[in-house]
Amino acid sequence: ANKSQSLCHIGNSNFIIRTTWTTGCKHQHQLNTQIESLPQMVxxxxxxxxxxxxxxxxxxxxxxxxxxxxxxxxxxxxxxxxxxxxxxxxxxxxxxxxxxxxxxxxxxxxxxxxxxxxxxxxxxxxxxxxxxxxxxxxxxxxxxxxxxxxxxxxxxxxxxxxxxxxxxxxxxxxxxxxxxxxxxxxxxxxxxxxxxxxxxxxxxxxxxxxxxxxxxxxxxxxxxxxxxxxxxxxxxxxxxNVSVHHPGEPLGVRTEVKNINSVRHLAKAIDYEIQRQMEVLQSGGTVLNExxxxxxxxxxxxxxxxxxxxxxxxxxxEPNLPPLFVYESEASVPAGADSTQLVLIDRLSSQLPELPSVTRTRLVETYGILREHSFTLVNEDGLVDYFESVVKMTKTEPRKVIGWVMNELMGNLNLQNLKVSQSPVSPCALAEMINLVRSGHISSSTAKKVFQEMWKTPEKTVEQIVKEQDLWMINDKEELRQICQRIVDSHSEEVQIIRGGNKKVLNKLMGEIQKETKGKTNPLQVKAILEEMIF
Ligand SMILES: Nc1ncnc2c1ncn2[C@@H]1O[C@H](COP(=O)(O)OP(=O)(O)OP(=O)(O)O)[C@@H](O)[C@H]1O
Ligand SMILES: [Mg+2]
Ligand SMILES: [Mg+2]
Known part of the structure; x- marks a missing residue:
């Protein structure tokens, strides 16, 4: 199979099981070994x-x-x-x-x-x-x-x-x-x-x-x-328009499939039709041009x-319409014609907006985000603007901002089938929340809780939510020490193991502290204190 064929595949897995023919897809290889003698159709x-x-x-x-x-x-x-x-x-x-x-x-x-x-x-x-x-x-x-x-x-x-x-x-x-x-x-x-x-x-x-x-x-x-x-x-x-043939041979007779009202249905209709035509030919029939x-x-x-x-x-x-003329630029307009009434190609060229593929590359290059994230951003109406406004309003790296946008924002939007423009959390509110994480006022695990509250009560400010639910990060050294001491005292067995060289058990103690403080601590800070106490 040539390169483009080997890269192409049918989404419907039933297809592979039910038929002995393939459509020039990557599954082809698998099947060839079973039915070596049959010619392949695509x-x-x-x-x-x-x-x-x-x-x-x-x-x-x-x-x-x-x-x-x-x-x-x-x-x-x-x-x-x-x-x-x-x-x-x-x-x-x-x-x-x-x-x-x-x-x-x-x-x-x-x-x-x-x-x-x-x-x-x-x-x-x-x-x-x-x-x-x-x-x-x-x-x-x-x-x-x-x-x-x-x-x-x-x-x-x-x-x-x-x-x-x-x-x-x-x-x-x-x-x-x-x-x-x-x-x-x-x-x-x-x-x-x-x-x-x-x-x-x-x-x-x-x-x-x-x-x-x-x-x-x-x-x-x-x-x-x-x-x-x-x-x-x-x-x-x-x-x-769909047909099947043996690669290298002339194209087969096509059918034209109509009544397709979504991209998903388009893919399904085509795969079904390819399979149907292969089965018709396989059983000795002919495909009708219909x-x-x-x-x-x-x-x-x-x-x-x-x-x-x-x-x-x-x-x-059409006898009632003269030929339609468009012009390259002002310079090519015939003398005496009113160029404001004409269609000028260079004028339109200069009006071309940034196209999706260019936007994706720009997002990857400017913000260092993953390519697949650039696809999601461009796919959702208004999401690029949303993401870029959040980035502008916070000093946090865009790679972290994208996490909040992909997981928290998109997760909640998808759950309720909402558009970006219907998000109860504005870019400004999300930026405020991210800024509190950055400045160490709330932990990232608390922030997830805060986001859910922001979603439910958009009328409240981020600070209000954090204050009402008492979610501020515990930054007071003495308070942290006391909490750590309590955990160390009540886990003497684990402490022995850690002292014996198994540092992994430290994570268990950190988990206990997270639990006790409802995630309101900075894990790095806690780790440092625990190590100081144990060693
Ligand atoms: N053998 C084939 N297999 C699959 N697609 C084909 C095949 N031959 C032509 N096509 C596709 O069929 C379409 C033909 O469209 P076109 O508008 O030229 O003609 P039409 O379908 O006869 O006219 P109408 O506009 O009335 O539907 C094109 O999209 C072309 O790519
Ligand atoms: Mg046509
Ligand atoms: Mg047609």
Whole structure:
């Protein structure tokens, strides 16, 4: 197996047990020894992703974009396809596509074209969708993504997938099926909302890779602000094209899996589909070029009624829209044109924010934190800012701050399914607590208790909590000596053992002191006093 194949593996362990085929994954080696004679097949995955453009108004009309308004309240004459209406291109949508293209290392086409793609669907009153079939706005990009391997899942593997193109197109309306009255109702609020369709090359091999790629894309789009990218809300819709073949041979027939509403489901759907196709071929059948739906309850894919091959989209140039031109810079704008109305690539380039991969590297280099922690920080909305504000407000090393953020903060947030912005403990309060540990006013074990109290009673200050619960560190030498003396006196057997050379038993005495003082002592200080008394 080549390198990329050997690094790839399927998340579903059932898969390995149930099938004699593999998908070019690291488990392959194991299986080869059992079934030497069988040829190996691998999975091939290519994603098509529809990303709803985050814009106030639609792609070709001034109607507002909102998903909480009453049905059919955001529909202009153009959105309803009334005769005589014409499209007017929304500059913000073009800028979003260019920004996204730049962030994904695409070549931006200075000239792109709009086409009509015909469907007959009730939620598309024009009978066609305006898209960019012949000449899309951006081409030839790449998306780098990482996932974790190894038993502890702490070995980062970085891969990349080519992006064939990004095209601008319209969203359709929504059909709402009312089973009780057996009727279908149409809501056109979504009709005409701008979409970016990203088409990836078929270069991935399993659900885990595809999942990691989509997660990275989500983070990039959110950093750019070009799409909110919530899959459950349909802002990012991923269709997975899946086939299997023998490496070195032409690609197999693909199926297209739809209805996937989370990254986890995407990975499951793909792995299921790879396995299904292998089993079909293994038992002498053929894979049909069809559209299938993922059913998240049962974890399987099922054929949808419309068959791909039967579709004839009757593509034709959109006669009501001229070619779309974007310009490199002010200098390339034609004489007399108002450059404030034009899309300039260099202006957008300068607006590109820090992208997630750059943020991660910066966090590792600036703060000396672990790479896997940089992934967690970037993954949670608002967590990088939270961490950096705490670091700014305390003199403690960032490597210690990250411990509190990962364990105490994230642990509690996850337990209650809260977002970072909903944390009852503010960065400022956490910094105050960490500062008390640093200055020796509370011990780190006490601090864990204090944090839990802060979580429960955010209205109280850290000092209030420490005072009320009497958690200040015992720093008084004489008081500490008395406590140590008591423990030494009541543990004469252990003391003998320690004197006999077994220093490990010292830990037991220290534990006793921790217990007696409810963790309010500095272990180093206690150790020094005990050693002084015993030796
Ligand atoms: N043999 C294959 N196995 C897996 N994926 C494939 C294979 N061949 C093509 N693909 C993927 O299928 C997708 C094709 O998308 P594209 O938009 O070009 O065409 P389409 O699916 O026919 O059109 P539509 O936009 O109507 O769905 C790409 O993401 C590509 O990577
Ligand atoms: Mg497509
Ligand atoms: Mg498709």
């Amino acid at each position: 999975g091939v995955v290519g994603l098509e992703i529809h990303a709803q453009i985050h814009s106030k108004s639609k792609l070709f009309s001034g109607s507002h974009v909102s998903f909480s308004d009453p049905p059919n309240s955001l529909v202009s004459h153009f959105d309803a396809s009334l005769p005589g209406t014409l499209p007017v291109l929304n500059r913000r949508c073009v800028e979003a596509a260019v920004l996204t293209g730049l962030a994904l290392n695409c070549t931006i086409n200075k000239k792109s074209l709009f086409d009509r793609k015909h469907y007959f669907y009730a939620d598309m009153p024009a009978g066609y969708q305006i898209t960019q079939q012949r000449l899309p706005i951006a081409v030839n990009g790449t998306l780098s993504y990482s996932h974790f391997e190894g038993r502890k899942r702490n070995h980062v593997v970085t891969k990349s997938v080519k992006i064939k193109q990004i095209q601008l197109e319209q969203d359709s309306g929504k059909s709402l099926h009312d089973d009780e009255r057996s009727q279908t109702l149409i809501d056109l609020n979504r009709a005409g909302v701008g979409l970016m369709e990203l088409v990836m090359e078929p270069e991935m091999c399993c659900g885990e890779e595809a999942g990691a790629a989509v997660r990275e894309l989500q983070l990039i789009l959110q950093a750019l602000g070009t799409c909110q990218a919530n899959m459950a809300e349909g802002q990012l819709r991923v269709d997975a 559209t299938r739906a993922f059913d998240s309850k049962s974890g399987i894919t099922i054929p949808m009624r419309d068959k791909e091959g039967l579709q004839d989209y009757r593509f034709m140039p």
